Amino acid sequence: MSEGRYILLLSLHGLIRGTAVELGRDEDTGGQVTYVLDLARALGEQDDVGRVDLVTRQVIDPALAEDYAREEERLSDKVRIVRLPFGPQRYLRKEALWPHLDHAVDRVLHYLRQQQRLPDVIHGHYADAGYVGVQLSHLTGLPLIHTGHSLGRCKRRRLLDAGRKAGRIDHLYQFPRRFAAEEEVLREADLIVTSTRQEISRQWGLYDNFPEGAFVVIPPGTDTSRFSPPGVGWQGRSVRNAVAPFLRDPGKPMILAIARPDARKNLIRLVEAYAASPALRARANLAIVCGNRDDISALPEEQKEIYTQLLLALDRHDLYGSMALPKHHEQSEVADYYRAAARSGGVFVNVALTEPFGLTLIEAAASGLPIIATHDGGPQDIVANCRNGLLVDPLNTAEISAALLDALTDRRRWQGWVRSGRAGVRRHYTWQAHVDKYLRQTDILLRRHRKRLRREQVAFTQGVDLPLVASLLVSDIDNTLLGDAASLRELMAWLEAHRQMGFAVATGRSLETTLKILRQWKVRRPDILISSVGSEIHYGRTLKQDLGWASHIRYRWRRAEVQQLLDHLPGLCLQPAENQREFKLSYYLESDHAPDLREIRAELSRHRLYARLIHSQRIFLDVLPVRASKGQAIRYLAYRWGLPLERILVAGDSGNDREMLVGDTLAVVVGNHSEEIADLAGHERVYMARAHHAAGILEGVRHYGFPGFASAVAAPTAAGLKACVP
Ligand code: GLC
Ligand code: MG
Numbered sequence: 001m002s003e004g005r006y007i008l009l010l011s012l013h014g015l016i017r018g019t020a021v022e023l024g025r026d027e028d029t030g031g032q033v034t035y036v037l038d039l040a041r042a043l044g045e046q047d048d049v050g051r052v053d054l055v056t057r058q059v060i061d062p063a064l065a066e067d068y069a070r071e072e073e074r075l076s077d078k079v080r081i082v083r084l085p086f087g088p089q090r091y092l093r094k095e096a097l098w099p100h101l102d103h104a105v106d107r108v109l110h111y112l113r114q115q116q117r118l119p120d121v122i123h124g125h126y127a128d129a130g131y132v133g134v135q136l137s138h139l140t141g142l143p144l145i146h147t148g149h150s151l152g153r154c155k156r157r158r159l160l161d162a163g164r165k166a167g168r169i170d171h172l173y174q175f176p177r178r179f180a181a182e183e184e185v186l187r188e189a190d191l192i193v194t195s196t197r198q199e200i201s202r203q204w205g206l207y208d209n210f211p212e213g214a215f216v217v218i219p220p221g222t223d224t225s226r227f228s229p230p231g232v233g234w235q236g237r238s239v240r241n242a243v244a245p246f247l248r249d250p251g252k253p254m255i256l257a258i259a260r261p262d263a264r265k266n267l268i269r270l271v272e273a274y275a276a277s278p279a280l281r282a283r284a285n286l287a288i289v290c291g292n293r294d295d296i297s298a299l300p301e302e303q304k305e306i307y308t309q310l311l312l313a314l315d316r317h318d319l320y321g322s323m324a325l326p327k328h329h330e331q332s333e334v335a336d337y338y339r340a341a342a343r344s345g346g347v348f349v350n351v352a353l354t355e356p357f358g359l360t361l362i363e364a365a366a367s368g369l370p371i372i373a374t375h376d377g378g379p380q381d382i383v384a385n386c387r388n389g390l391l392v393d394p395l396n397t398a399e400i401s402a403a404l405l406d407a408l409t410d411r412r413r414w415q416g417w418v419r420s421g422r423a424g425v426r427r428h429y430t431w432q433a434h435v436d437k438y439l440r441q442t443d444i445l446l447r448r449h450r451k452r453l454r455r456e457q458v459a460f461t462q463g464v465d466l467p468l469v470a471s472l473l474v475s476d477i478d479n480t481l482l483g484d485a486a487s488l489r490e491l492m493a494w495l496e497a498h499r500q501m502g503f504a505v506a507t508g509r510s511l512e513t514t515l516k517i518l519r520q521w522k523v524r525r526p527d528i529l530i531s532s533v534g535s536e537i538h539y540g541r542t543l544k545q546d547l548g549w550a551s552h553i554r555y556r557w558r559r560a561e562v563q564q565l566l567d568h569l570p571g572l573c574l575q576p577a578e579n580q581r582e583f584k585l586s587y588y589l590e591s592d593h594a595p596d597l598r599e600i601r602a603e604l605s606r607h608r609l610y611a612r613l614i615h616s617q618r619i620f621l622d623v624l625p626v627r628a629s630k631g632q633a634i635r636y637l638a639y640r641w642g643l644p645l646e647r648i649l650v651a652g653d654s655g656n657d658r659e660m661l662v663g664d665t666l667a668v669v670v671g672n673h674s675e676e677i678a679d680l681a682g683h684e685r686v687y688m689a690r691a692h693h694a695a696g697i698l699e700g701v702r703h704y705g706f707p708g709f710a711s712a713v714a715a716p717t718a719a720g721l722k723a724c725v726p
Pocket of ligand 2: 476477478479480652653654
C-alpha cells in the first residue's frame with residue numbers, strides 16, 4: 001500500500017458503482033453519487049494521497065445489479081468502493097436508513113480495525129453519513145469533514161410552502177432525526193464543505209448550531225473536458241441545421257439558454273425580455289434549448305404549460321425568424337450549442353428564479369461563452385470567480401433586456417470575459433482545483449490533530465492488559481444486574497461456569513459505590529468496570545484506570561464552564577458531591593420547570609460549549625464529554641480488544657443504557673425497564689425480555705443462544721452470529 005494520506009469517504013444511500021452509474025434510477029441516486037465518485041477518483045490521482053475508501057451500504061437485492069452486493073470494487077490502485085452491510089439486505093430509500101445507522105457505525109469500526117492503518121480523516125456526505133461520521137470521529141478521535149449536499153430544514157420549508165402537512169412530511173422524511181443529525185454534525189465537524197457561499201448563509205444558517213460551523217466553500221469540479229471553445233476547424237453542422245429553420249439571419253450573435261422545461265427556469269420572462277427591446281432583436285437571435293418534445297399535448301402538465309407559453313410568447317411578439325426553439329437535441333450536442341453561441345459572439349443566459357449552483361454557467365464559461373445570470377447563490381460565486389458576465393434580477397424584465405444588450409455591445413469587454421471565464425473555470429471549477437483546496441484544508445486539520453494527539457497522548461493503538469475472552473457480558477447495575485438475589489446467583493453461576501465469557505459492568509455510579517454495591521450483593525469483581533456513565537474505565541484485576549480513555553474523552557471538555565452555565569438554569573439541581581466526577585457532571589432534573597434537552601443543548605452551543613446530555617429515569621441528567629457514554633466506552637474497548645461487537649451481550653433498563661443497547665452489540669432490555677427506552681422494542685438486535693433484573697439477562701443469554709443453553713431460540717437477526725459465539 002502506498003503511503004500518503006488515507007481518506008475515508010462515507011456516502012451511505014443511493015446506488016454507487018464505478019461504471020455505468022444508474023443516475024436517476026431512484027431519487028437517491030443523483031448528484032451526490034456523482035460527486036463522491038468524482039471526488040474519490042480525483043483524490044486518488046494526487047501523489048500525496050495514498051488511499052481513498054468510499055464506504056457505502058451493501059445492497060443484495062434481486063431487483064438490482066449484483067455490483068451493489070460486491071464487498072469491494074477497485075476504481076484504481078488507490079481508490080476503492082467498500083460496501084458494508086447494515087440493515088436489511090434489500091435496497092432502502094435514504095429515509096428508511098435511520099434505524100440502521102448505529103449498525104453502520106459498528107460496521108465501519110470493524111472494517112477499520114481490519115486495516116493496517118487508520119485513515120487520516122473521515123469525510124461524511126449528507127446527514128446520514130454525518131451521523132455515522134460524528135460517532136466514528138468520537139470513537140477514533142479522527143478529524144471529521146462533512147458535506148451536507150442538501151439540508152433537511154430547506155427541504156421541509158419547500159414542502160410546507162407547497163402545502164404539504166407538517167405531521168405527514170415529518171414522518172415520511174424523518175425530519176426530526178435528520179435535523180438532529182445535521183445539528184450535531186454542524187457542531188462536531190472540523191470542517192464543513194459547501195459548494196457556494198450562499199449555502200452557508202441561507203441553508204446552514206437555518207440551524208441552531210450555525211455559529212459553531214467551520215465552513216469552507218469548495219465548489220465541486222465539473223467535468224469540463226467536453227466543453228471547449230470552437231476550434232479553427234469547428235463546423236457545428238448539427239446545431240446549425242437544428243436552428244436554421246427558425247432563423248432568418250443565423251449569422252447574428254446567439255443568445256443561448258439551455259434549461260429544463262421547468263417554471264423555476266423563468267424562460268417565459270427571458271422571451272419577454274428579448275422581445276421588449278427592438279435593439280436587442282435587431283442585434284441578436286434567441287435560442288432556447290429546452291428538453292425534447294414530439295407532441296406537446298402528450299407531455300406532463302408542467303412541461304405542456306411551459307412549451308405552450310413559450311410558443312404563445314413567440315407568436316405574440318412575432319419573433320418568427322429570430323427565435324429558435326429546437327424540438328430535439330442530443331446530450332452530445334449540448335457542447336456544440338455553447339460553441340455555436342461562442343462562435344457567433346453571443347452570450348449564455350440563465351435567469352432562473354433561484355439558482356443554487358448553475359452548472360450550465362460553468363459549462364458556458366469553459367466553452368468561451370460569456371454569461372448573463374440570476375443574482376443568486378451559484379451565479380454570484382461564478383461571476384465573482386470567473387469575471388465573465390453580468391448578474392440580473394430575474395424578476396426585472398427591463399434589466400434583463402438591458403444586460404443582454406450591454407453584454408453584446410462592448411466587443412473588447414466580451415473578449416476579456418471569454419478569456420477570464422475559461423481561466424476561472426480551470427482555477428475554481430475543475431476537480432483538480434477542488435482537491436487542491438480540499439487537501440490544503442485537510443492538511444491544516446491534520447496538523448492541528450497531530451498537535452492535539454501529542455497533547456492528549458491518546459492511543460487507540462496503545463496496548464492494555466485485557467482479559468483473553470471470546471465474548472463479553474456488559475451489564476448495567478441498578479435495576480438490571482441487581483434487584484433479585486435468586487436470579488443473580490443463577491447468572492453468576494453461569495458466568496463462573498463459562499469463563500470464556502468475560503464480565504463487565506457499565507453504570508452511572510462512581511467506581512467506589514460500584515465496588516461497594518457489588519460487594520454487598522456478593523457479585524464477583526468484574527473484568528472491566530465502566531463507571532460514571534461511561535466516563536471512566538477500570539480494569540477489574542488491578543483496578544487500574546484506562547488513561548487512554550480518559551485522555552481520549554477529555555477532548556473539548558470544559559467542565560467548570562459547563563457547570564457555571566447549567567447551574568443557572570431553572571429546574572436543574574446539582575447532585576451530591578460524590579456523584580460528580582472529572583468527566584461527569586450530574587443534576588437532578590425537575591421536568592416541569594427545566595428547559596427541554598434541545599434548549600439546554602442550544603444554550604450550550606450558544607456558549608460554544610460541548611457536552612453530551614444523557615437523561616434517564618426522568619430525574620437524572622448526566623452531562624459528559626462528547627466522546628463519553630457507556631456505548632462509546634464499549635466500542636472503544638471492543639476496538640482495542642479486537643472483540644467483535646456481535647460477541648458482546650449488553651443488558652440495561654434505562655436511558656443511560658440506550659447508547660450501548662443499539663448497534664451491533666446483542667442487547668437485552670430487562671422486563672422492568674423504564675418507559676424512556678420502551679421504543680427500543682423492534683430494534684434490530686435488541687431483545688425485550690419479559691423477566692426482570694438478572695432473570696431478564698438470563699432470558700437474553702438464552703435467547704441469543706449463548707453456551708449452556710441448548711434449548712436456545714435464536715433471534716432471526718442473531719442466527720447468523722451464533723456461529724461466532726463459542
Ligand atoms: C446513578 C448516578 C447518578 C446518575 C444516574 C443516571 O444513579 O449515581 O449520578 O445521574 O445514575 O446515570
Ligand atoms: Mg439501571
